[in-house]
Amino acid sequence: GEDVEQSLFLSVREGDSSVINCTYTDSSSTYLYWYKQEPGAGLQLLTYIFSNMDMKQDQRLTVLLNKKDKHLSLRIADTQTGDSAIYFCAESIVTMPYKYIFGTGTRLKVLA
Amino acid sequence: NAGVTQTPKFQVLKTGQSMTLQCAQDMNHNSMYWYRQDPGMGLRLIYYSASEGTTDKGEVPNGYNVSRLNKREFSLRLESAAPSQTSVYFCASIQGGTDTQYFGPGTRLTVL
Numbered sequence: 614g615e616d617v618e619q620s621l622f623l624s625v626r627e628g629d630s631s632v633i634n635c636t637y638t639d640s641s642s643t644y645l646y647w648y649k650q651e652p653g654a655g656l657q658l659l660t661y662i663f664s665n666m667d668m669k670q671d672q673r674l675t676v677l678l679n680k681k682d683k684h685l686s687l688r689i690a691d692t693q694t695g696d697s698a699i700y701f702c703a704e705s706i707v708t709m710p711y712k713y714i715f716g717t718g719t720r721l722k723v724l725a
Numbered sequence: 726n727a728g729v730t731q732t733p734k735f736q737v738l739k740t741g742q743s744m745t746l747q748c749a750q751d752m753n754h755n756s757m758y759w760y761r762q763d764p765g766m767g768l769r770l771i772y773y774s775a776s777e778g779t780t781d782k783g784e785v786p787n788g789y790n791v792s793r794l795n796k797r798e799f800s801l802r803l804e805s806a807a808p809s810q811t812s813v814y815f816c817a818s819i820q821g822g823t824d825t826q827y828f829g830p831g832t833r834l835t836v837l
């Protein structure tokens with residue numbers, strides 16, 4: 614079945630780059646997304662990439678998509694303490710009736 | 726724009742009690758979803774509404790009902806609450822085109 618997998622935890626020092634990884638199984642995804650969830654809040658869209666793109670850059674964020682390996686990554690440059698949160702990757706799939714699968718989330722902790 | 730709003734923010738119920746979680750969006754989106762979030766399990770879809778007047782079951786619909794009252798509002802009802810329904814509930818509306826989801830702040834429900 615369709616699945617999206619992420620590692621559970623990542624810890625980095627302030628000022629370093631963070632790389633959060635995600636693997637997915639369904640190759641019919643149309644868009645892939647990264648969402649951020651801060652404590653006690655809902656998910657907030659960070660960025661998305663269309664499935665026929667390899668890379669997208671948006672200020673400190675860089676998304677890389679390897680369709681052959683079904684691997685998606687989010688790189689955060691110059692990570693700040695305010696980036697500490699849970700990051701979810703997700704894919705939308707044209708063939709599914711409700712079209713969305715979320716990963717279980719990666720908790721990023723930024724150390725000062 | 727308020728985006729997606731949810732009420733209440735917190736609720737404690739006793740087993741067997743009923744309640745309705747309210748959700749509204751002011752972005753004129755057609756599709757709206759209800760998720761539950763449990764530790765280590767990411768987001769699981771309960772019900773969704775692709776458009777006004779239609780509702781369909783997601784992954785975990787048992788014990789819940791929904792009403793798409795109009796384009797703006799999508800409510801989730803627990804008829805007879807059970808401790809297994811203790812969770813954080815999120816409502817989301819979906820922007821057509823990129824299928825980006827906009828989330829409400831969540832309702833934290835505890836069933837004793």
